Amino acid sequence: MTSPIFALADEYITSYARLDPAFAGSAGIKGDFGVATDYGPDAEAERARLYRETLTRLNALESTGPADDLARLHMAERLQVFVDRHDAGEWRRALKVPYGMLQNMVSYIDLAPRETENDWRLNAARMRAIPEMLATWRQTMNAGIDAGETVALRQALEGAKQARRNAESRVFDKHLKAYGDGSQAADLRGAAEAAYAAFASAAEYLEQTYAPHAAPNDGVGEERYLLAARSTLGAVLDPHDAYAWAWEELHRIEEEMEAEAERILPGAGLTDVIAHLDATEAVETSEEYLAWLQAKHRGALEALDGVHFDIDPQLMNLDVQLVHGSSAGSAYYTGPSEDLSRPGRTWWPVADRERFRTWAELTTVFHEGVPGHHLQIGQSKVAGDGISRFAKVFGSVSGHAEGWALYAERLSDDLGWFTEPGTRLGMLKGSALRAARVVIDVGWHLDLPLPAAEAKRHGDRWNFDVALDVLTTRGRIAEHRAHPEIVRYAGWPAQAICYKLGERAWVAARDEAKAAAGADFDLKAWHTAALNLGPIGLDNLASVLRGK
Template sequence: MTPIFKLCEDYVGKLAALDPIGAATGGVAGGFVPATDYSPDGHAARAELVRRTLAELAGLSATSDADRHAAAHLRERLEAEAAWHEHGEPLRMLRGQFGLVNLIRDSVDLLPRDDDQWHDVAARLHAVPVMLASWRASLDLGLARGLVAARRQALETAAQAERFAGVHDPLVASYGDGRLADELAAAAAAAHAAYAATARYLRADYAPRAAERDGVGAERYALAARRSLGADIDPAEAYAWGWAELDRIEAEMAGEIERIRPGASWQEVSALLDESHSVAGVDAYRGWLQEQHDRAIDELHGTHFDIAEPLRKVEVTIASGSTAGSPYYTSPTEDLARPGRTWWPLGGRERFAVWRELTTVFHEGVPGHHLQIGAVMAAGDTLSRFARTVRVSGHSEGWALYAERLADELGWFADPGTRLGMLAASALRAARVVIDIGVHLDLPLPDGSRWTFEKACEVLRERGHANSHRIHPEVVRYFGWPGQAISYKLGERAWMAARQAAGRHPDFDLKRWHTAAVALGPIGLDGLAGALERIN
């Protein structure tokens, strides 16, 4: 192992000790530790680890292409992380939907549950009140220093925490009446009480002192965009491109609507498809999702990709109690013992319009996140441990959107209804670009009006064609997580440009390019085009 690979290895191990929740969620192997310290001291310890690692990296020389790639990824990610700490962002780390409360809840559900592992489940449940209290200490310090999150995020997270009071009861019930039953029940009750206490704190103590404005401004947005993309962007260019891309997609949607029912409106066609292309009941929905995941793997393996045997299964998980509007993915563990999982919120639905969701199957599973992230986790020592476990949102989300386009090229949306669903999902991602940049930088809409929460919901509904159950949580997410929503479309743009450039080589072979592109591991968008062009 080279000194650079050894530094990457050491950093991942040390960070896992300081942030076991993040490590476990990201699939990092290691001994079980029940809690992450989210207090100011915990954040300071992680910031110091970043600074020490960057200083050590500066004294090392790369001896191979693998070394240079590992060093570049480590440096780029840690520099973005250092800037995040230096600006005090951990002290206002508060966002609805995909925030810390949801992470802590998921960290319980992700634990293995063999007979000898229920002790860990009980310990994690016991740790929930401790973790939430440490987080509140950081938020209190942020309030004292004038580093505050938006009031909307405080209230939305409070509502989420209230809904989580009781969320672990099905897990405890699944254990039965074994010898840990009483301990599990007591630990779950304590966790539920902590969710409720956090909701009260956010409503009564934090929200009255929080920022009224939702947007974060240019300086914080640039910091957030770099963290999500691994690149600096021209926000005005990206904003204009997002509107143009939305227009392009809507024109293509109009043609698809004509194929389904000439002269009909979007509303009429979507209502028709909701009736003809849907399943009823959670069990039928889960079964349909699993069947589509399995089919995609069967059809791609050996043809367009070589998928390692441990990755030829994606586990569908219904995200009970989740208020997130969007499905999401969690990776396998480093040892591949825990499978890759896709998580599907119900959104209060009992009937599921699968014509809209087939494209998301390919995004979250294969050839999307599971194929790319799973292949990286299975790469062994050809990639640094840091590259295997630390991703760049623009790289991975861009690949997942590219995967949806690839599915279209392969004819997997031959049914006009499912292709319309794919285009509607693409429109939603383009709407994310304009909402995210427009809100946080206070840029005008094309008609000169200004962004509000209601206007963002309108754009997502009318231009992004979002399902009704997704609109509110999606907009809450964009408002509370600046720079993340742009990673999908801007990442896709980078992947498509890289493939186009590589395709100009006379010996271009798509399967070979896919294999090599995935094998490179995560790359910031600043370096993506050059790295992908060189692989031919």
């Protein structure tokens, strides 16, 4: 496409990359944008000016057809959210543990290319940029202190732990080891040491300077929460409806889990069945775990291609990485670079585990890999000129992406892929976790009472301990993931709801199309049309798909 709207999308990406080189590097955007992002107040204001100016220019352009209509719809919705969040002062709260700034800086290095000596010089430059970037980030956090707009105390203290862990676990040493004793070894070691010192200094800052000013309450309140939900869902949320629906959904899933457990070990009960599977359906070493993950990713790609999806050959390369020393509690995905020279990757935190419960993690392979994030995000990169550059590299909507990934788990069940012992129970357990996330996230941030029957079991009002209890006993999350999950909900309001509410939107859109087409409904064609749209907010998803 060469329309004015698509040209504006191209221009925006290039302009934003200049204002955020770390984002450009992590996203794999080609160009010489430098290596250090300025996260200070003036730079935040400059990025906000870009949002406003682009939105004004977008609104003045005329559409030349359906592709333009879609590009305008998505860009306008995203840019308006960016403007509204900046105006609300959310930029001053630049910390969301365990993801956000501190994790992004680690990913910025992890995603760097390492094929040539020039690539290794780039690695060193990126690591040397970390002290500078953290210094400007402190300026923004200090602006939050001055304005009385700070993150919660728990986030500050957990952020300090995360920063210190980055330093003490020496998160970049794996790259130094990979390089060896070449001509740049000393420079790389010096750059890494500077980064570690900066992380340690950030931890001290959060504990000693920031924490005394941090907000006492974990919850953000309804006004901030609804704005956050617009950002993560691309939709206007009715939080009370979502809260009630999620409790009902959790009860439904729990009943199905009990029935599935009965099929595995009749009469044993769900808790004993889970213990049995933990003891019997696991691998013992990280090497075995990586081999198992790689085999499952490859098997899913081969089973889907040409049958339920037409997978572009460029997406058949999907990398799998284990992550040691990470503070992230769960697996995650990073998409291909803009030019596809860097493949899509799934990342699997090891933490302190010595055994890996494969029965519970197969469903996550389908979520993070295929038919989940890799197909959805990867397809947007290979969809050609029907999707704007904004949508391809910048415009992700968490509710759209995570909703699709959870829909992918459900689809995998429909396809009969959970045949190994306990794996379907693992899928249901994951779905229960996502329903528990909604009740925790909405209830905690809005300080809603628990339903009477639930209050008897867990407590009358939400707090960290009640959230942890619901997550572990109802979401049945793995022990190593529980604490960082709750910390994540506190620091990233309305993100945890994206999975279940996004899945609900995707299923509703598919069922609407199925009802309209009747016997002529083609699931493969519907999947193709849906993924070729690229990202879109949930408020617009059904109407746009209806037009296809």
